[in-house]
Amino acid sequence: MRGRAPRSRREPTIALINIVFLMLVFFMVAGTLAPPLDRDMALVRTADLEGRPPPDALVIRADGTLSFRGTDQADAEIYVSGLDPEARDEVRIVPDRTLPAAQLVALGRDLRRAGAGKVIIVTERGLE
Template sequence: MDLTEPPRRPRAESIVPMINVVFLLLIFFLMTSRLAQPDPFEVTPPTADLDAPLDAETTLYVDKTGRLSFDGQEGEAALAHLAQTSATEAVLQLRADSALEATTAAGLLRDLAAAGFSRVELVVSPK
């Protein structure tokens, strides 16, 4: 009769701490990231032979009928909200549809100047 204890297997490493670290990193990256909002409506930008990068982070959308959208608000409410933002942002990115009439665009630029924006960048697509 053999009364010796059988040899013990080495205890496996626990992966629970590694799982905790992965979840903490996941939560950290989700909390610190900026998720992009989808475009409020379809805009077809005009074409140009210009490859200059855009400097603006604030974006105003204008469709072919002249409807405005900024930060989830539309129309006059978008302009009012944009006027509040103009104190912190010096450059505005304008995503206008290529079918937008020039008179409507000129009136909009006048309203943006009155709101405090001295520089507006028009988004175009390359030819």
């Protein structure tokens, strides 16, 4: 009969890893990652600022009507025909947030057919 081979005793590395991980989490929560601001300081509020579209952009309202520099435009073809030839290379549009996507895509297609080279959609983040 053979005897069992003696088992080698392993170090408890899993327990050590768990302890180091818990210490890391503790110091991340308890420590300060960035220096605090002065308590007397008040940050600027930008939520109430009114964003304005660029003056060279075609504005599309929620109901689908078009406006350029404050004047209504009948359709995309009339708008593109009134532009300078250099301005037709890049046409910027500012759609209303509630404008249906299908209507926006159709307008982009109409602008391209009318002679616009590139149609750029200006979003809220681009206005800031």
